[in-house]
Amino acid sequence: MEKCVLKKSWxxxxxxxxxxxxxxxxxxxxxxxxxxxxxxxxxxxxxxEVLPTFFPHVRATFLLSVSGFLLGATxxxxxxxxxxxxxxxxxxxxxxxxxxxxxxxxxxxxxxVIWLGFGAMPKLIVITLACFFPIAMSTLEAFEQTDRKLxxxxxxxxxxxxxxxxxxxxxxxxxxxxxxxxxxxxYSVMAAVISEWLGAQKGIGVFMTIATSSYNxxxxxxxxxxxxxxxxxxxxxxxxxxxLLGRWQRKGDVT
Amino acid sequence: MLQLEQVSKxxxxxxILENISFTVEEGEFVTLIGPSGSGKSTLFSLxxxxxxxxxxxxxxxxxxxxxxxxxxxxMPQEDTLFPWRTVVQNILLGQELYGKVNQxxxxxxxxxxxxxxxxxxxxxxxxxxMKQRVSxxxxxxxxxxxxxxxxxxxxxxxxxxxxMQQWLLSIWKQLNSTILFVTHHxxxxxxxxxxxxxxxxxxxxxxxxxxxxxxxxxxxxxLLTEEFVMWKKHLLRMIWTS
Numbered sequence: 001m002e003k004c005v006l007k008k009s010w011x012x013x014x015x016x017x018x019x020x021x022x023x024x025x026x027x028x029x030x031x032x033x034x035x036x037x038x039x040x041x042x043x044x045x046x047x048x049e050v051l052p053t054f055f056p057h058v059r060a061t062f063l064l065s066v067s068g069f070l071l072g073a074t075x076x077x078x079x080x081x082x083x084x085x086x087x088x089x090x091x092x093x094x095x096x097x098x099x100x101x102x103x104x105x106x107x108x109x110x111x112x113v114i115w116l117g118f119g120a121m122p123k124l125i126v127i128t129l130a131c132f133f134p135i136a137m138s139t140l141e142a143f144e145q146t147d148r149k150l151x152x153x154x155x156x157x158x159x160x161x162x163x164x165x166x167x168x169x170x171x172x173x174x175x176x177x178x179x180x181x182x183x184x185x186x187y188s189v190m191a192a193v194i195s196e197w198l199g200a201q202k203g204i205g206v207f208m209t210i211a212t213s214s215y216n217x218x219x220x221x222x223x224x225x226x227x228x229x230x231x232x233x234x235x236x237x238x239x240x241x242x243x244l245l246g247r248w249q250r251k252g253d254v255t
Numbered sequence: 256m257l258q259l260e261q262v263s264k265x266x267x268x269x270x271i272l273e274n275i276s277f278t279v280e281e282g283e284f285v286t287l288i289g290p291s292g293s294g295k296s297t298l299f300s301l302x303x304x305x306x307x308x309x310x311x312x313x314x315x316x317x318x319x320x321x322x323x324x325x326x327x328x329x330m331p332q333e334d335t336l337f338p339w340r341t342v343v344q345n346i347l348l349g350q351e352l353y354g355k356v357n358q359x360x361x362x363x364x365x366x367x368x369x370x371x372x373x374x375x376x377x378x379x380x381x382x383x384x385m386k387q388r389v390s391x392x393x394x395x396x397x398x399x400x401x402x403x404x405x406x407x408x409x410x411x412x413x414x415x416x417x418x419m420q421q422w423l424l425s426i427w428k429q430l431n432s433t434i435l436f437v438t439h440h441x442x443x444x445x446x447x448x449x450x451x452x453x454x455x456x457x458x459x460x461x462x463x464x465x466x467x468x469x470x471x472x473x474x475x476x477x478l479l480t481e482e483f484v485m486w487k488k489h490l491l492r493m494i495w496t497s
Contacts, residue, residue, distance in 0.1 A: 153335040156303040157397065158325020159352050167351070171339050246339075 038218040043225075046218035058226055060202035061192050065230070068124050069188035072131025073181060079132060080139035080173075085165070101133050105191065109198050123195035130191035135180035142176035143169050178242045185234035193227055204230075256281045256433055257302070257401055262311035264297055270458035271297050274311070277452050277461060279401070279435055284427065286436045286444040289454030290494065295437045298459075299405055302435075303327055315401065325352075328397040332406040334386050336378040342389050343374045349397030357396070364392045367426065384415040388422070395432065402434045408443065420446055421475050428472055441494075442478060445469075445486050453493055463493060 020040050026032070027039035034042055079097070083090040105126055112122035146169050154168055196205025204223050211219035257279040264272040271294040279285045287295050300306040302313055304324040312319055320326045328349060336345045346361045365374055368388045378386055387407055394402055408416045420443060427434065438444050444451050445467060453462045467486070469477060477483050 149331065149333050149335050150337065152305075153329065153331055154352075155305055155324060156299075156327070156329040156331075156403075157349060157352055158304075163352055167348070168337070171337070174339070 035215045035217050038221060043218045043221045046216075047222050050219060050222065054207060054222065054226075057202050057204050057207045058230070060200070061189070061196065061204040061227075062230060064120070064123060064196070064203065065127065065188040065192040065234070068127025068192055069131055069185060069234070071124055072128040072184055072188065073135055075128055076132035076135030076180065076184070077139060077177070079136040080143065083136075083140055084143040084169070097133070097136065100129065103129075105130065105194055109195055113198050118199045122198070123192070123200070126195040127188050127191040130187045131184040134183040134187070135177065138176040138180035138183075139173050142173035146172045175246065178238065178245075181238050182235060185238050186231045189227055189231045189234060256283075256316060257435065258314040258317075259302075260312045260314070262298075262301060262308045262313060264294070264301060264306065264308050265458075272301075272308075273458040273460045275454075275459065275461055276311075277464060279433060279450075282431050282433055283449050284434045284436065284447055285450045285452065286438060286448040287452050287454060288438060288441065288444045288490075288494070289459060290456045291439055293454045293456055294459040295454065296405060299329070299403055299437065302403060303329060326399060327401045327403050328394040328399040330390055330394040330402065330404045330407050332409055334378070334383075334390065334410070336386055336389060336393075338378050341375045341377055342370065342381070345378065345389055346393045346396060349393050353398045355398075361392075361396060364396060367429075368392055368422070382415075383411050384419055387411065387419060391423070395430065400433060402432055404434060404436045406437055406439070409438070409440070416440075416443070417475055423447065424473055441487055441490055445483060445490065446473060446475065446477060451490070453490070465490070 024040050027037060032039075038046070083093065083097075108129070109122065109126050112125055116122040116125075150168055150172070151164070154164055159167070192203070193205040193208065196203035197209055200206050204227055208220060208223040211217075211223060259278070260276050262272060262275045263270070275298065277285070287298065289295060297306065301308050302320075304320060304322050304326065307322045313321055315326050337348065340348065342365065343358070343361055346365065347356050347358070350356045362374065365371065368391075370385060370388060373381065373385065378389070381389065387410075391404075391407065394404070408419050411419060424447065436444075436447060448467050451465045451467060453465065454460070455462045469483070
């Protein structure tokens, strides 16, 4: 398994290494100032020093994104189910759903702080807003694209509306739900960091703001890299869950 | 057991079925045969209660089942096993819809169908013939007494199809259930049926009802007898002149 991953991704790994080496070399040759662009080695040195104080920030962001993701996923699934089961709800609210994604989070977040203060609430709302949409959309679409043949069989056998939903539509939508989870998981980390810019005690966002305003560019890079790693961690977590759940679709003849 | 009286159906003023009448007795194997597009599948949707006829009545045990679903067990032409369910879970689906689930009976049937060892396999791990066997057992173990099979073997290759016919003959003999079968395969119809209902091309009407006299148990060696060939000629002529 691990060998397989290595085999598939060695090209990307080489590309990353080459980029880092070029970066290091260019910064040294051109003598670029550290506040402008720090060399990878400088970032590493800074990381060694700052990591113990940085860790509580990472933990705060981690917890915030996990809870935001869970909330967003729940809302997303509920929205999908409601819009699917009640056509009139869909007719009324579908446009609002799309519009909700056109509100720039950067503008919305300060407003939420004005209304709800500096607690966890406005942050969770921001993350939920970013997370629920991909989940709701992919799930809703899967509900509506349920295999007509399976549908017809169930109807011929006299299945009730509830049986159609729980035995056919819901399990049929699971792979699409997971696809939505994957997108939402990466969104959740980004949304958490943005929400922390507005005022928090701790978090990668807070660390980032302080670093930027004091021109401590190596620390900005550390924050960026950790944010990326956190996203990656979430993503792999969901891929792992998917593998554990879906033995029936492993052979690749079911999408 | 099942009785159709003067059933008619039209879509957008185009008549599909006209005055279809026939009966299926308890324990009988009845086949509907006719050219493709002669409304056989429409007829199943009517019996299944998903469509409502423009005229006529459909009765099961002397009770009208018009517009009511759940009175027949159904096996479609295409593979409709649920990919996220194992073989045994798929087989139990028909029973689940009505509450009571009989695991032991399901396992018994899996063994009888030569699917031992595949109880917990997923559909994508099965061959086409195996999938249709599972699909057949699923409809067989559903609580309804009448099985409607809609061209169940038409997606299979000729050799697998003959295997499946032989298998169906052997299993049906033991089970003594009532089957309404749709096919456009003449040999299949003759080999399996007690009674063949020949439909005309659109609009479909009942052209003739043939009682097939071959004694049971039947095997595929019947295909080679002179009597069988005579029946085949007779049936073919009837379809061609319709």
